Amino acid sequence: MPCGGSRVRSASVHGGVALTLSAVVAVLAACGTGGAPESATSASVAPPAQTPGVPESPRPAPNVSPSVSASPPAGAPTAKPLPGARTVTGRASSVSGTTDEATLTAYAAMADRAVAAVEQHWTRDWPGRVTLVAPADLTQFREQTGRADDVSQVAAITDGPLDAEGRATADRVVLNPEAFARLTPEGRQFVITHESTHVALRSSLPGAAPLWLVEGFADHVGYAGSSRSRAELAAGLLEKVRAGQGPTRLPTQGDFDPSQGEIAPAYLASWLAVDLIVRRYGEAALQRFYVASTVNASPAQADTAMDAAFREVLGTTRAEFTTQWLAELRRLAG
Template sequence: MAGLALAAALVGVGAWALLHDSSYVALPPGPSAPQAEPAAAAVALQDLGRALTEGDADAAAALAPPGDSDAEDLLAAVAGNAEALGIQPRLRYVDETGGVGADGRWSAAVDLTWRYADDSGTEPARAEVTVDFAPVDSGGVAVAGFGGADTGRLPVWLSGPVVVREGPGVLVVAAGDGTTVRAEALRYLRLSETAVRVVRRVLPGWHARLVVEVPSSEAGVDRAIDAEPGHSAAIAAVTAPVDGSTTGDSPVHVFVNPEVFDMLRPTGAQVVLSHEAAHVATDAARSTVPPWLLEGFADYVALRDVDLPVTTSAAQIIRQVRRDGVPDALPGAAEFDTATTHLGATYESAWLACVLLAERGGERGLVGLYDDVDAGRPLGATLQRRFGLSETALTRLWQRRLADLAGSGRVPAR
C-alpha cells in the first residue's frame, strides 16, 4: 500500500511541475478552419442580381471563381436566360446550409424573387434556392454555381442554358442548347398552341399566357417543383406554382417530364398538354375541387374533340373493372397519388364521370358545376341544382356506365 501511495504522490508532483514550471511554453494554435463569409457573399449576390437584370453575360461570368470555366459558362447562360425571359431577380443571402469545405467553399440558402415578363398580372415567385460560393485569393467571394446537393428547388432558368420559343398565347422554356433542343422546343410550342385553342373552346374567357417549361430530365422536373427524387417518374407533365406556394397569385406553369412525354404518341402528347393547359386555365394547382372533378374535367376538355372510341379512351379502367369489378366510389386523393398503380385507369374513370354530367346537363352545366364548386359551394347541393342528382345517384350512374363498358353488368349493391 505504501508503494502505491508513493507512486500516486509522484504522479501528483509531476503534474504540479508540468503546470507550474515557468519553462513550459504552450504550442501556438494551428491554422484556423475556413469560415463562411456572409457579408462578401451578399455583395456577390447583389452584383449577380445586377448582371442578370441587365442581361450582362460578361459581368455574370466575371463573378465565377478564377479559372472555373464551368461556373463562368453557367453564369453567362443564366444571364442570357434572364434577358430572354425578361427576369429582374432579387437575391438575398439567408444562411449557410452546411459546413465549409477545406477549400473554403460553402453553400447557402438564398431568398430568390423572380418573374418572367410573360407572367405579367401575377405576383412574383419567391422561394429559397441554394447558391454555391467560393473564396477568392485576392479577397471577396465568387459565385460557384446553383443547387448545391441534388435536392431543393432549382428553377429551370437557373439550371443552365435554355431555349425560349414564343407563339400566340404560349411561352416555351426548354433546358439545354443545340440543334436538338431547338427542334424539341419548336415541337412543344406547336403542341402548346393547339392546347390553348382546345381549352378556349370550352373556356373562352381564359386569355392568360400558357407557360410550358421542359427540364432536361425527370430529375430536373423534381428539382423545378421541389419534389422528392423519383416523384415524377410516372408523370408526363404536371401543373404547379413555380415557387410551390399554395396561396396567393404567383405564376403557375406546366412542367414537362421529357423522359415520359417523349414516349407518347402524337395524340397522347397533345392530350397531356391540353389537360395541363386546362389546369392552368382553372388554377387547379390551388383548387379545393374534389380530385375526380378536377382531373376528370381537365380530361374532358382535352379529349372533347379527339376522335377516339370510348373503348380506347377508357381502355385501362375497362380492363380494371373486368378484373376487379366496379369501384365502390368515385376516385379520391389516394387514387390519384403518383405512387399508386393503375393511375391511368383512375384518370379515365374520373373522365367518364364528367362525360356523364355533360351528357345529362350539357357542357355549360359541367363548366358551371366546376366553377361553383371551385368557388366553395357544396358539391352535393350544386349537383342537385344543376343536374337533379345527389352524389349517390351520380355514383350509381357512373358505376352502371363502367359496368356496361366492361360488359360485366355487375354494380355494387347500395
C-alpha cells in the same frame, strides 16, 4: 405483344394539380419498338425515333401521367430560370428550354393547340397563354421542380404561386424529358392540353374542386375530338369492370396516390363521370357544376360544396349520379 393499360395520373399537391406518366403512356405511347400507338405501361414504351411533330388524330392517353402540380403559397418567389435556356414564342405560348430548337418549336405549336382546345371548354376569363419549361435532362427537371423522389411516372409538373385568394398567378408546366421521350406526338399533345386546362382553371378560380372533377375535366378537354369511342379510350378500366373489380364510388383523393396502388383506373373513371355530366346536362352545366364545387378550403369542404352542386346545378344527388355512372360503366363494359 400487348401493352398494359395504365393511364395518365394527375394529383393535387398542396393546391396544385398533377398528371402522371402512367396514364398518358398507356393510351398514347407506342407499345414496344416499332409498334403502332397503343396503350402501354411507362416501362414498356420505346422512345420515339423522331422529334415531336404534328400529332395525329387524338387517341387514348399514354402510360404516363401528364403532370404533378404544386402551388407555392401566396407571396412565394418566382421560379428560378433554367440556366442556358433559349425561348420560343408561339401564338399563345412561351417555351423555354435547353433541348433543341426544333423540339421547343414543336412544343410551342402543341401548346397553341392546347390553349385553343381549352377555350372551347372553359369560358371564364384567364390569360389565355401557357408557359412551358423543357429541361434537356432529368437533373435540370429536378432542379426546376424541387423533386427528389421517383418521377418516372410524371410527364410534367404544373406549379406556380397563389395569390391571397388562392388563385394561381404565374403557372408554368415543366416537362419531364425522360417521360416525354416515351410518348408519341399524340401523347405529348394530350399531356400539354391536360396541363393547359389546369393552368386555365387555376388562374380563373381560387381554390380547388374534388380531385376526380379536377382530373376528369382536364381529361375531358384532352380527349375532345378523339376519333376513338369511350369504350376504346377506357379499355383498361372496363376490363376491371368486367372482372368485377371496377369502382363502387366516385374516385377519392387516395385513389390518385400511387403509393396506395394502381392509379390509372381513377383517371379513366373520373373522365367517364365528367363525360356523363356533359352528355346528360351539357358543357355549360359542367362549367357551372365545376365552379360551384370549387372552394378555397379543405377537401372535405369541397366535397360538401360538390354535394350542394349536384342538387342545385344538376338537379340530382351524388348517390343518384353515382348509380347512373356505375350503370354506364357496366353498359360500356358489356
